[in-house]
Amino acid sequence: MHDLLAVFRPSVCQATLRFAAGGERKVAQRQGRRAARIGRVVSDPSQPGGLGQSSEPGTPSPALPPSFAFGRFQYDGAQARLLLAGREVTLSPRVLHLLVIFLDRPGEWLDEEWVSRGLWPKAVPPTGELDRLVRELTAALDEGADGVSTIQKVSRRGYRLIIPVRPLAAAGTGAESSGARSANPPSGERMAATTAALPGGRSAHRALLSPAQIAAALLGIAAVVLAGFWLSGPPAKPSEAAPSAAKVATDPAAMRAAATAELGKGLAAAPLYDFNSRRAAISHFEAALQLDPAARNQATAHAALANVLVLEGEMERARLEAQAALAASIPLGPEAKLAEPLAALAFSQLFAGRDPAAARSSADRVLALDALHVAARRALVWVCVLEGRFDDALQQLGPARLPGHFDPEIATDEAWILYLSGRPLEARQLLSAIVRQAPLFRRAHAALAALHLSERRLAAAAVEFELLDAMNAGATGEDERVSLRISGSWALPDSGEAVRLLEERAASQHQAPPGGVPGAETEAARIYAQFGKRQLAIEALSRALERRESDAALARVDPAFAALRSSAAFRKLLDSAGVPPLVSSMPTR
Numbered sequence: 001m002h003d004l005l006a007v008f009r010p011s012v013c014q015a016t017l018r019f020a021a022g023g024e025r026k027v028a029q030r031q032g033r034r035a036a037r038i039g040r041v042v043s044d045p046s047q048p049g050g051l052g053q054s055s056e057p058g059t060p061s062p063a064l065p066p067s068f069a070f071g072r073f074q075y076d077g078a079q080a081r082l083l084l085a086g087r088e089v090t091l092s093p094r095v096l097h098l099l100v101i102f103l104d105r106p107g108e109w110l111d112e113e114w115v116s117r118g119l120w121p122k123a124v125p126p127t128g129e130l131d132r133l134v135r136e137l138t139a140a141l142d143e144g145a146d147g148v149s150t151i152q153k154v155s156r157r158g159y160r161l162i163i164p165v166r167p168l169a170a171a172g173t174g175a176e177s178s179g180a181r182s183a184n185p186p187s188g189e190r191m192a193a194t195t196a197a198l199p200g201g202r203s204a205h206r207a208l209l210s211p212a213q214i215a216a217a218l219l220g221i222a223a224v225v226l227a228g229f230w231l232s233g234p235p236a237k238p239s240e241a242a243p244s245a246a247k248v249a250t251d252p253a254a255m256r257a258a259a260t261a262e263l264g265k266g267l268a269a270a271p272l273y274d275f276n277s278r279r280a281a282i283s284h285f286e287a288a289l290q291l292d293p294a295a296r297n298q299a300t301a302h303a304a305l306a307n308v309l310v311l312e313g314e315m316e317r318a319r320l321e322a323q324a325a326l327a328a329s330i331p332l333g334p335e336a337k338l339a340e341p342l343a344a345l346a347f348s349q350l351f352a353g354r355d356p357a358a359a360r361s362s363a364d365r366v367l368a369l370d371a372l373h374v375a376a377r378r379a380l381v382w383v384c385v386l387e388g389r390f391d392d393a394l395q396q397l398g399p400a401r402l403p404g405h406f407d408p409e410i411a412t413d414e415a416w417i418l419y420l421s422g423r424p425l426e427a428r429q430l431l432s433a434i435v436r437q438a439p440l441f442r443r444a445h446a447a448l449a450a451l452h453l454s455e456r457r458l459a460a461a462a463v464e465f466e467l468l469d470a471m472n473a474g475a476t477g478e479d480e481r482v483s484l485r486i487s488g489s490w491a492l493p494d495s496g497e498a499v500r501l502l503e504e505r506a507a508s509q510h511q512a513p514p515g516g517v518p519g520a521e522t523e524a525a526r527i528y529a530q531f532g533k534r535q536l537a538i539e540a541l542s543r544a545l546e547r548r549e550s551d552a553a554l555a556r557v558d559p560a561f562a563a564l565r566s567s568a569a570f571r572k573l574l575d576s577a578g579v580p581p582l583v584s585s586m587p588t589r
Contacts, residue, residue, distance in 0.1 A: 067168040068103045070161075071150075071330045073141070074168070075103060082140070094119065095137050102137075102151070106165035107289075111158040134159060150327060152320055162324040164295045164331065259292035263301060270308050273408065274440040276474050281308050298328035299336065306344035307375065311409070313443075313518035316548045319348030339373055342366045346379035351550040354578045356383045374400050374410075381413055388557055388582035390421035408438045412447060419451050420557045427451055439486045442471050446519065450551075453526050454559040459492040462501045465523070502527050506540070519544075522551040526560040537561075538569055545577040553579055 067077040074083045080096060082089040091099070101110070101118050116125050119133070134151060141150040141163070153159050266284030269277045285305040288297060302325035309318035325341035342362045350359035360383050366376035377400040384393035394417055400410055411434050418427035428451055434444040445468050452461035463485065470481050477483075484490040493501065509524040521544035528537035541561075544552035555561050555574055564570040 068165050069168055070103070070106070070163045070165040071141075071327070073163075075099065089140050091137070091140060095133055095140075098133050098137055102159070102161040103165055106161050106163070107293075109154075109157045109160045115159065152323065154320070162320075162327045164293055164298050164328050166293075256292050256294065256297070259288040259297050259301070262288040262291060263297070263304065266301075266304060266308075270304070270311075273311070273438070273442075274476070275442065275471055276476070278308060278312055282312075295328050295331040299325050299332065299341070302328055303337075303340040303344065306348075307340055310344050310347045310375075313550050315348045315352035315550055318344050319352050322348060339366045339369050339376070343373060343375035343379060346376060347382070350379065350382055350386065351553050352548045354553055354580060356386055356580050359383050372399070374402075374407075378409070378413060381417075385417060385420060385557070386553060386580050390417055393417050406437060408434055408441045408444060412441070412444045415444070416447055419447065419454075420554065420559070422559065424451055424455055424559075436486065439482055440471060440475075440477060442468060445471070449523070450526060450558070450560055453530050454562075456530060458495065458498040458502060458530075462493055462498045463490055465502070465505060499531075503531070506536075509540070519549050519551045521547060522549050525552075525555075526558070529561050529563055532563070534564060534567060534570075537564060538567070538573060541570075542573055542577075545573070545579070552577075555579060556582055 068075045072085055073089075075081075076083060082091055082096070082099065097119060098115070101115060112130060116130055119125065119130070134153065138151045150163050151159055151161055262284045266281045266288065269281035269284065272278070282305060285301050285308070288301040289305075292298075302321045306318045306321035306325060309315075309321060322341045322345035326338065326345070329336035329338060329341070343366050346359045346362035346366070349355050349362060353359075359379055363376040363379040363383070366373050367380075370376075377396060381393045381396045381400070384390070384396055394414070397410065397414055397417070400413075401407070411430060415427045415430040415434065418424075418430065428448070431444050431448045431451065434441060435448070438444065445464050449461050449464035449468065452458070452464060467481055467485050470479060475482055481490070492498075506524040506527040509520040521540050525537045525540035525544060528534075528540055541552060541555060545555075551558070555570075556579060561570070
């Protein structure tokens, strides 16, 4: 008998599994086709199943779509309307559908093509129509956001809603976690539930399976389960010692505690200024953002991340994070802490936006909240530098210095001002002292490289660039190259080798992808300018300005570009890129 079972059991199980798999495949195909039909949106209100019309009037009413609260807004899913402090905001049906797509995935970057397929599942949208809808929605949302941007757009990344979204009590599955959602376009079962009451959305209550299909699927599943029990015997008793990972992962208190821990680690790593510590800080802040969607955590983590990105020279990304921090602060009201995001925003407005007036306004707002805020004071210093007011910049820097405390950022600011104002000897002495005390402080090494280039000290510049590459790759204080540089034992290349190294470096920089090492194209422009290759220098500087590199905004005052200032093409490039013009003098604040 046992021998007969041994032969019979595998064949029965294989046949059962084949039957179940075939049945499930057919059911899934029919379900997918029908769900896709249910999730479509019809824009013409005159068509059946169009705006606000159910595709089957005689069927029972569906479950209410989810509702959301964000900032001072509330989206009522049952009535398909947007409320601002209880007042209805008038939006077209298509814009309401776009809002639902954003609310369904708050904080996520949504590809333009992905959003278009959700709005026009079976049609090609008119050129520029999606941008027009986003502008219309942004204008409506910005009205209740106190002037803070609510929807961000980045080329090649798409759009994202940056206001924290809180699902309200609603039937159905519309408030599910964004982390577990499918990466498919907003169609099918989930989007059908969300858009059921939207003007322009078809009814979501049509049955997806016939009774015969349900019975076949249940029989197939039951056969698979019985075969599994037969083959494996009785199930093992679950361990009582190990807690449920899913329960821990969804416990709000545990998530908040984990986010707080990540924030603490990031704040501890950020001031250490070497590459590994700064990258670790960025990773910790990003983890905190994922763990806790609460407005206070989002505001704190976005602000901390924005300030680290400012220190790393990633101004465009810092601007996005600062705006996200300000948007997340809206629900906090008077308890919101705005100094940190405003200080980061001031730097990004200056170097990425090239708008000294806006940067000065943001920094002044911070100093009105905290007169001793160092980052805001430094932002005002760099406003003066970009305008060519070097004496005013040094005066502004004075209050930022703390007695008895060495801050390499402040000291390097002073060295940059000395270099840009034509005092290279003092700048070189100060920078040498900084790198002796903080050998892994990359910003000081970058300033030394620029200074050496402007003075035609090509071998020394080549050494600094090589050391910068090592540190940007994660070199620590134990690295041989760092030790040799600090001890003064690094053998300088001869002049011919230095020229070759610098030319190769300049030629390779434009091949690096955007978002690589900050300032790469500006470095190339400086090198070409020193070698008398004006056209190549202007082309590299043009790419640097297009990438919003911070040092490129200093081109009007940078001695490395002195040979280009007589060029009409150079001046036209800076004017067209919005680099601020120099001013003679302004009263010191």
